[in-house]
Amino acid sequence: MTKLEDVAEEAGVSASTVSRALSRPDMVSEATRTRVLDAAERLGYRHNQAARALVTGRTGLLAFSVPSLANPYYAPVIAGAQAAAEEAGCELIVVVTDGSAEREQALYARLSERVDGFAAAAPVSAGTQLSQVARKRPLVTLNRRVRGVSSVVVDTPAGMGALGGHLAGLGHRRIAYLGGPDGSWLDPRRLSALREAVPDCEVAALGPYPPEFEAGVRAADAVLDTGCTAVIAYSSTLLIGLLHRLTLLGKSAPHDLSLACADDLSASGLAMPEVTALHVPAAEAGRRAVQRLLETVTSGPTAATHQLLPVELLTRASTGRPAA
Amino acid sequence: MTKLEDVAEEAGVSASTVSRALSRPDMVSEATRTRVLDAAERLGYRHNQAARALVTGRTGLLAFSVPSLANPYYAPVIAGAQAAAEEAGCELIVVVTDGSAEREQALYARLSERVDGFAAAAPVSAGTQLSQVARKRPLVTLNRRVRGVSSVVVDTPAGMGALGGHLAGLGHRRIAYLGGPDGSWLDPRRLSALREAVPDCEVAALGPYPPEFEAGVRAADAVLDTGCTAVIAYSSTLLIGLLHRLTLLGKSAPHDLSLACADDLSASGLAMPEVTALHVPAAEAGRRAVQRLLETVTSGPTAATHQLLPVELLTRASTGRPAA
Numbered sequence: 001m002t003k004l005e006d007v008a009e010e011a012g013v014s015a016s017t018v019s020r021a022l023s024r025p026d027m028v029s030e031a032t033r034t035r036v037l038d039a040a041e042r043l044g045y046r047h048n049q050a051a052r053a054l055v056t057g058r059t060g061l062l063a064f065s066v067p068s069l070a071n072p073y074y075a076p077v078i079a080g081a082q083a084a085a086e087e088a089g090c091e092l093i094v095v096v097t098d099g100s101a102e103r104e105q106a107l108y109a110r111l112s113e114r115v116d117g118f119a120a121a122a123p124v125s126a127g128t129q130l131s132q133v134a135r136k137r138p139l140v141t142l143n144r145r146v147r148g149v150s151s152v153v154v155d156t157p158a159g160m161g162a163l164g165g166h167l168a169g170l171g172h173r174r175i176a177y178l179g180g181p182d183g184s185w186l187d188p189r190r191l192s193a194l195r196e197a198v199p200d201c202e203v204a205a206l207g208p209y210p211p212e213f214e215a216g217v218r219a220a221d222a223v224l225d226t227g228c229t230a231v232i233a234y235s236s237t238l239l240i241g242l243l244h245r246l247t248l249l250g251k252s253a254p255h256d257l258s259l260a261c262a263d264d265l266s267a268s269g270l271a272m273p274e275v276t277a278l279h280v281p282a283a284e285a286g287r288r289a290v291q292r293l294l295e296t297v298t299s300g301p302t303a304a305t306h307q308l309l310p311v312e313l314l315t316r317a318s319t320g321r322p323a324a
Numbered sequence: 325m326t327k328l329e330d331v332a333e334e335a336g337v338s339a340s341t342v343s344r345a346l347s348r349p350d351m352v353s354e355a356t357r358t359r360v361l362d363a364a365e366r367l368g369y370r371h372n373q374a375a376r377a378l379v380t381g382r383t384g385l386l387a388f389s390v391p392s393l394a395n396p397y398y399a400p401v402i403a404g405a406q407a408a409a410e411e412a413g414c415e416l417i418v419v420v421t422d423g424s425a426e427r428e429q430a431l432y433a434r435l436s437e438r439v440d441g442f443a444a445a446a447p448v449s450a451g452t453q454l455s456q457v458a459r460k461r462p463l464v465t466l467n468r469r470v471r472g473v474s475s476v477v478v479d480t481p482a483g484m485g486a487l488g489g490h491l492a493g494l495g496h497r498r499i500a501y502l503g504g505p506d507g508s509w510l511d512p513r514r515l516s517a518l519r520e521a522v523p524d525c526e527v528a529a530l531g532p533y534p535p536e537f538e539a540g541v542r543a544a545d546a547v548l549d550t551g552c553t554a555v556i557a558y559s560s561t562l563l564i565g566l567l568h569r570l571t572l573l574g575k576s577a578p579h580d581l582s583l584a585c586a587d588d589l590s591a592s593g594l595a596m597p598e599v600t601a602l603h604v605p606a607a608e609a610g611r612r613a614v615q616r617l618l619e620t621v622t623s624g625p626t627a628a629t630h631q632l633l634p635v636e637l638l639t640r641a642s643t644g645r646p647a648a
Contacts, residue, residue: 061385061417061438069402075393082420091438093385094418096406114384114415213564213590240537244568266537 011039063115067099071211072266080286101125108133116297119289124183138296142289144185150304152288157193159278159311164197167230176228180208216241229322230258236266254320274316335363387439391423395535396590404610425449432457440621443613448507462620466613468509474628476613481517483602483635488521491554500552504532540565553646554582560590578644598640
């Protein structure tokens with residue numbers, strides 16, 4: 001493997017100059033920096049990250065925590081987060097918390113010295129615990145808002161209001177909401193926004209359900225028991241399970257029941273019928289969280305910012321007027 | 325923040341002794357080590373990982389690459405891998421390659437200095453490229469076998485043989501196989517094993533399909549066109565999409581068509597009907613890959629090992645005798 005000394009010889013400078021040119025380029029002249037970088041590239045030299053970390057105090061690693069990789073919501077979120085990290089020359093460590101506050105705190109403590117900061121998707125720790133983490137290391141929360149901690153929140157509550165308005169406008173007066181996942185900070189806000197948007201409707205809140213096909217299948221009886229004419233599921237995967245079970249029971253949408261969901265991530269655009277859904281900017285949310293984190297890492301503590309990403313209501317064939 | 329010097333003072337030893345006790349505990353006496361660790365714990369000192377990396381040459385980080393986080397196969401695999409890494413006091417970096425050889429190579433090159441080794445799930449790079457990576461850094465492949473590189477492979481080909489035997493034994497003579505994903509090393513081996521197990525059957529190979537519900541829905545017409553009496557999908561998510569579409573078309577399993585899939589990860593145990601499937605030890609595969617990687621990291625280069633994990637055939641209500 002090429003050593004620092006080889007690069008020094010090739011560039012005709014001392015080893016310490018090479019080290020400075022790579023770690024603290026502002027401390028050497030433009031000409032020297034160019035000479036060193038060219039020599040390093042010719043020899044295929046890879047600057048030792050551990051050495052760099054000691055000099056700059058940064059590791060170039062960012063941790064991104066998610067409650068679960070089984071939830072299809074997080075694949076595009078992580079893709080966006082990873083793209084933003086790579087653009088900045090950093091690597092993203094994805095860690096899974098299983099939606100447990102204890103596990104979150106253990107992960108933050110264990111990784112604290114290893115990463116430059118944390119992006120935490122839907123963390124369930126107490127607000128005071130997250131504030132404490134943020135005092136030690138840059139932290140950005142996704143789909144969770146804590147005072148004093150920068151956040152990116154996908155505004156599904158506003159989308160739920162639009163969805164409720166759409167259903168009420170079609171004449172529905174009894175709407176079932178399949179909520180979840182358990183412990184979600186955002187979920188009660190979705191439900192409240194729905195209730196506020198349809199003051200003349202009865203909203204039956206069911207759940208919490210995990211974001212899974214099976215859970216949707218198993219929810220079908222409870223949904224039918226409510227006597228509702230319309231259903232909103234917080235997760236498209238959950239809704240597809242419900243749709244499948246309803247089809248087996250001989251029910252069709254929107255004739256027997258209008259169906260909608262609060263994300264468009266899992267097959268909800270299929271023609272069977274196409275499902276009314278909220279378009280969520282999942283990749284953009286991951287990207288924004290990491291970009292904000294990088295700002296905090298680079299510039300040090302600043303006032304917390306709170307970004308709210310709008311969602312879009314896509315009305316499709318699965319919602320219609322209730323049967324008379 | 326507590327400094328090394330504070331620990332030294334608390335323990336009544338020199339700073340260099342503290343450093344040695346934490347980085348190379350074998351170089352200090354048991355009594356000194358205990359004194360230093362106790363002092364470090366009392367003061368809440370967290371040993372600087374970057375400093376440790378410089379001393380030991382290890383980072384405590386392992387990279388785990390997967391083609392996609394949208395494939396439900398990888399959630400339990402990563403859970404198992406992460407558990408094994410944590411038990412060893414290491415952290416797992418999950419990186420997504422999008423099933424592109426170019427991206428795999430770029431990731432390996434970029435991370436090479438940052439991690440102690442790689443576990444690569446279903447990599448699509450050429451065997452020679454993977455051998456080259458393995459010469460520079462410890463590498464274990466999952467569901468891919470390359471000469472000279474340690475591997476863990478879930479033996480779905482053997483399972484496909486058992487599944488074929490089950491269907492042939494029920495009297496099926498035309499079987500459709502929905503294969504994928506694109507570029508998979510394992511997939512042609514699944515198909516070959518199926519064909520070898522049922523020499524008297526015609527096997528119609530369709531695909532490659534992505535492991536998605538939508539893809540299953542869209543495959544339904546092609547499946548019916550084959551005139552087969554039984555279908556095996558390589559992915560349970562794909563099969564559920566197919567099952568849903570067939571239900572909408574008024575077809576039921578096993579009456580009109582026997583249905584089975586080569587994993588049991590996505591709702592295949594549901595009573596609608598319950599689906600015949602292969603039980604795959606996904607978490608165990610992730611765990612084994614990381615355990616083998618840690619052995620290589622710790623002991624240095626040794627002869628490559630190849631682990632084959634058996635799968636189990638679960639026969640359920642979705643397969644039966646073909647209609648006369």
